[in-house]
Amino acid sequence: MEELKSAVNEHMDQMADLMEKLTAELRSGLKPAYENFIGFFHAIDWKEPWLICLVSFHVMLLLVVFMSRKNINFQMCLFLLALGGVYLAERLNHLLAGNWKSFAGQNYFDSHGIFLSILWSGPLLVIAIIILVNTLFSMCHLMVRWKKAELKHRARVARSKVD
Incomplete structure (x- = not known):
């Protein structure tokens, strides 16, 4: 039973990390994508x-x-x-x-x-x-x-x- 609890807790921690990364990307907006596009455009x-x-x-x-x-x-x-x-x-x-x-x-x-x-x-x-x-x-x-x-x-x- 303890193994199951630890596996569930690990899974929840991974999901929390993923959600934190996702919200950080959403907060940064489209600026990184725009900067990559501008860099690509000017490199040509x-x-x-x-x-x-x-x-x-x-x-x-x-x-x-x-x-x-x-x-x-x-x-x-x-x-x-x-x-x-x-x-x-x-x-x-x-x-x-x-x-x-x-x-x-x-x-x-x-x-x-x-x-x-x-x-x-x-x-x-x-x-x-x-x-x-x-x-x-x-x-x-x-x-x-x-x-x-x-x-x-x-x-x-x-x-x-x-x-």
Whole structure:
């Protein structure tokens, strides 16, 4: 019985420590996250041509997604290409890490792939989510049209039976 009490007391002490750490983090607010983001942002040389091309690629892809919002088949191709780009991000990170001297001023490509995840996979995932939401809205609109057509057809059939 004593072992059980001591185990429960140890568990309660651990939970109290975790709650204390959590409340300390909440009291500090978002300042550490903001400082980390600002540090990350300033560590990048945004005037490098390959970074300008990468940002331009994402902007152009976003524009193509908005302009082709009515063409669901094309959007599905873009969706699969975006997810394929995210899938291949790890291989791309290894390839770029080995050849960074030929196109970049500094090595942005760490072994964990944080930089590429933020600047390559993040925007592609946002674009994929936009395509997905657009597809869901299109499906809802199509279901409403289909149900209206079905109700009109039933009304015509019911009128023809009456006549």
